[in-house]
Amino acid sequence: EVHLxxxxxxxxxxxxxxxxxxxxxxxxxxxxxxxxxxxxxxKGLEWVSSISDTSRYIYYEDSVKGRFTxxxxxxKTSLYLQMNSLRAEDTAVYYCAKLSVxxxxxxxxxxxxxxxxxxxx
Amino acid sequence: DIQMTQxxxxxxxxxxxxxxxxxxxxxxxxxxxxxxQQKPGKAPKLLISDASNLETGVPSRFSGSGSGTDFTFTxxxxxxxxxxxxxxxxxxxxxxxxxxxxxxxxx
Numbered sequence: 095e096v097h098l099x100x101x102x103x104x105x106x107x108x109x110x111x112x113x114x115x116x117x118x119x120x121x122x123x124x125x126x127x128x129x130x131x132x133x134x135x136x137k138g139l140e141w142v143s144s145i146s147d148t149s150r151y152i153y154y155e156d157s158v159k160g161r162f163t164x165x166x167x168x169x170k171t172s173l174y175l176q177m178n179s180l181r182a183e184d185t186a187v188y189y190c191a192k193l194s195v196x197x198x199x200x201x202x203x204x205x206x207x208x209x210x211x212x213x214x215x
Numbered sequence: 216d217i218q219m220t221q222x223x224x225x226x227x228x229x230x231x232x233x234x235x236x237x238x239x240x241x242x243x244x245x246x247x248x249x250x251x252q253q254k255p256g257k258a259p260k261l262l263i264s265d266a267s268n269l270e271t272g273v274p275s276r277f278s279g280s281g282s283g284t285d286f287t288f289t290x291x292x293x294x295x296x297x298x299x300x301x302x303x304x305x306x307x308x309x310x311x312x313x314x315x316x317x318x319x320x321x322x
Contacts, residue, residue, distance in 0.1 A: 129311075131259075139251075139259065139302055141311040153309050189258055199306055201249035203270070205258040 096120035096204050098190045103209030110180050110213070116173040116190030116206055124148075124168040127193040129202065130175050132186035132211075142188070143175065147196045157183075180213045187211075217241050217305050221314025229322045234290040236317045238281075238303035246282045247307035253316075254299045263288070295321055 102114040114130070129144040143164040144153045152164055163176040173190055187208040194200035218241040228234050238248065246266040251259040261270050263279040266286055276291045290297055298321055303314040 138316045139253075139304070139313040141313070144309075144311075155310050194264065198309060199247060201261055201264040201304070201306060202251075202259070203261045203264070205260070207258055 096192075098192065098204055098206035100188065100190050100206045100209040103188065103211045105212045105214065106180055107215050108181060108213055111176070111178045112180065112211060114175040114177065114188055114190075114209060114211070118171045118173065118190075118192070121192070121204070123166075123171040126196055127198065127200070128166060128173045129191045129193060130164065130173075131189045131191050131202065131205075132184075133189070133208075134183075134186040137186075140186075144193070144198065145173070146198075151198075153198075177211070180211075182213050185211060185213050216310055217244060217308055217312050219303055219305055219312050219314040221303050221317060223317060224315060225318040225320070227320045227322050228293050230293055230295060232293045234293055234297075234319065236288040236301055236303075238286045238288070238314050240284045240286075240305055240307075243283050244305045244307035247305055248279075248281070248286050249304050249306065250277075250279055250288045251302045251304065252297075252299045253302065259302065290319075293321070297321075 097119045130142040161179045190206040191202040192204040194203040220239045248266045250263040253259040
């Protein structure tokens with residue numbers, strides 16, 4: 095069965111850092127683009143970042159560019175999101191999501207359960 | 216960025232009704248559109264990809280149509296377990312963008 099399990103969320107003060115992890119199983123992790131999608135409390139879904147199967151192509155939403163870094167370890171079937179200079183508006187549930195393709199033209203066909211990130215003093 | 220305008224934002228219908236949600240893209244996205252269901256406190260679930268392709272295991276009462284800029288999501292014979300928020304999303308261009316969501320309730 096296909097599984098994505100996020101970890102690493104928590105409470106952090108503004109300007110702080112946090113590293114999210116996503117452990118994947120049940121599919122050939124190294125063959126697919128992986129992404130992070132977030133959802134602020136009571137709000138809709140917002141794409142954050144994507145990384146291609148070989149890590150050659152990396153994309154970010156404008157508001158996180160220069161602050162967040164996406165990476166993956168295909169040997170460990172894991173996806174990561176290093177979040178620095180966190181702001182209150184980064185408060186959200188962060189979902190790890192698998193794209194249905196190796197490129198960018200696919201839907202998010204598998205989602206993790208999410209991990210909550212709260213940025214507050 | 217491609218803007219996705221989804222309507223209505225909320226909807227109340229009776230069991231057995233047919234429900235329709237629309238999504239309009241700010242530019243032509245061909246059929247690169249997906250629909251997700253999100254139940255309270257849960258992660259989103261992919262229901263439809265490529266505008267009309269029903270994912271494996273998704274009940275046939277769910278359907279999607281459209282291409283270009285105008286898309287429709289339909290639930291025929293609404294069931295109590297369909298209470299959820301529904302989102303459209305385009306994957307024609309980065310950044311991927313979602314509609315604002317439709318909250319569906321049972322009367």
